[in-house]
Amino acid sequence: MQDPDDVLKRAADWRAAGKGVAIATVVSTWGSSPRPVGSQLAVDESGAMAGSVSGGCIEGAVVTEALEVIRDGRPRLLDFGVTNELAWEVGLACGGKMQVYLERLE
Amino acid sequence: MKRAVLDALIADHAAKRPVALATELSSGRQCLVYADGTEGELELAEDVLGTAHKALVDDRSFTAETANGAVFILVFNPPLRMVIVGAVHIAQLLAPMAALAGYEVTMVDPRRAFATDARFPDFTVTVEWPDEALERIAPDRRTAVVTLTHDPKLDDPALAVALRSEAFYIGSLGSKKTHAARLERLAELGFGETDFARIHGPVGLPLGAASPAEIAISIMAQVTQVLHQKRAAA
Structure with missing residues (x-):
């Protein structure tokens, strides 16, 4: 189902090069959502991305949070959807809702 | 995620070995679930382990509700x-x-x-x-x-x-x-x-x-x- 070739390998390469890295994973979706459960996005400390967790709707917000996770190492669960203020800003145009788990690669 | 876990996932992929990554969402603790056992710091109850094995067979990642809160089971099957x-x-x-x-x-x-x-x-x-x-x-x-x-x-x-x-x-x-x-x-x-x-x-x-x-x-x-x-x- 997942192909770690792209995302996880890139994450490992970044880490091996001494960069801070966070991994975002879609853990649940409701209604329409562009990427299925299990989709992953790796982010390095400069904000570079590999993979995706949406059709580009929430990546910006996820990267912002990912930089925080890289700094403090605390994993978190992000909610995106119409009830979420952040989602209003970044816009899940599909009207769906999703949860994204963010963790730092140690 | 620990480097060892990531390295194991990448090695399993290369060896075409089916594996699921279980993550306790409250703590971030993880383990790898194989057909014949688990590896890692997170311990799974027998029933959760059963659903993880079923997730591997069904090729479907999902969140399991357990006594210790939500555990996300992420399936990595060979292509x-x-x-x-x-x-x-x-x-x-x-x-x-x-x-x-x-x-x-x-x-x-x-x-x-x-x-x-x-x-x-x-x-x-x-x-x-x-x-x-x-x-x-x-x-x-x-x-x-x-x-x-x-x-x-x-x-x-x-x-x-x-x-x-x-x-x-x-x-x-x-x-x-x-x-x-x-x-x-x-x-x-x-x-x-x-x-x-x-x-x-x-x-x-x-x-x-x-x-x-x-x-x-x-x-x-x-x-x-x-x-x-x-x-x-x-």
Whole structure:
């Protein structure tokens, strides 16, 4: 189902090069959502991305949070959807809702 | 995620070993779940372990509610596979499309003029006879088999092996007339209506496809449709 070739390998390469890295994973979706459960996005400390967790709707917000996770190492669960203020800003145009788990690669 | 966990996931992928990553969302603690055991700091209760094993078989990631809160089970299975019989022009377009969609592609064609590395520089091409190749590859329920030669002596032996396997998709290029004749020959080999219903022929979704690229799109679209219909029904 997942192909770690792209995302996880890139994450490992970044880490091996001494960069801070966070991994975002879609853990649940409701209604329409562009990427299925299990989709992953790796982010390095400069904000570079590999993979995706949406059709580009929430990546910006996820990267912002990912930089925080890289700094403090605390994993978190992000909610995106119409009830979420952040989602209003970044816009899940599909009207769906999703949860994204963010963790730092140690 | 610990580096050791990531390195194990990458090594498992290279070795084509099915594995699930279990993450306790409240703590971030993780373990890897294999068919024959687990590795890592997170301990899973017997029932959660059972659902993780089922997730591997169903090829479906999900969040399990446990006594200790939510545990996300992320499934990493080896790639889906596609066997293409007939290293013909359509195959040259279908193979890269399938690879982009995440399939590991094997091309089978005993006709050496077709099965050349120059025509398929990025793919495994075997010149084995189709039934021998298919028996060796052993299609499972994550394998699609597509025959493109419309030559009975090449397509039929491949179809015979595919029909005795669990392949989730079997498709066969050829007109309605060619396909009807094909089913008559397969009937002589002892196959019946249940088997015939598994063969998508003429192959591909009816897009009005004419060029080799368009036909490849129609085949890839149908394989994708069948994959998800079967997953939804599972």
